Amino acid sequence: MTLATVESGFNGEPAVFTAELKPHRSLGPIGFRVLMGLSVAVTLINVVFFLATNALPVAMFFGLDLALLYGAFWLNYRAARAREIVRLSRNQLDIHKVTPAGFVRKSQYNPFWARFDVARHAEFGITDMAVVERARRTTLGKFLGPEERDSFAKAFTAALADIKRRV
Known part of the structure; x- marks a missing residue:
């Protein structure tokens, strides 16, 4: 059913x-977009900096952090259904x-x-x-x-x- x-x-x-x-979920769709947009911007700045200084592993971990943040919110919003x-x-x-x-x-x-x-x-x-x-x-x-x-x-x-x- x-x-x-x-x-x-x-x-x-x-x-x-x-x-x-x-x-109840306190962060609505607009707030989520703003948060993810800011997170992506900060991550991109850091990734570019660490790639320029040849610190590839650090840059990869920034990308992993962003993916984990998105995954946590995805699970949270799924549970809200x-x-x-x-x-x-x-x-x-x-x-x-x-x-x-x-x-x-x-x-x-x-x-x-x-x-x-x-x-x-x-x-x-x-x-x-x-x-x-x-x-x-x-x-x-x-x-x-x-x-x-x-x-x-x-x-x-x-x-x-x-x-x-x-x-």
Whole structure:
């Protein structure tokens, strides 16, 4: 299953709560281009200097550094394609975890039996969030920051409690 089929995989009921959790990346596409442009300029200046002084190995290492910097950002932006889609309707809780490659792992829960567990640390805030039903457990929002976890936990807890109250 791919991301394109995620939306069609939900049952026909209207959603009471829907959230798409995405990893945050502080450096946008323009900032990335500026950073890489400056890195390429500095690298080229150093490579030309070291080639002129017959220090070929040093020049090659500058090129290797630039390639490693680009590779690290490529991996970082690839990891940012991960998503978690949480959809709560009156009779079903669907969680779709989309990997950076686009593959989807789907978990379904009965909202009346599902429990939302939140682990808190006094200094760091929420450290773990998971939907639990009997022996099954699906962890949510591992890549979120503390404020985002807190915001999601409040909203999702309220929506789940609202569903259970409407019985």
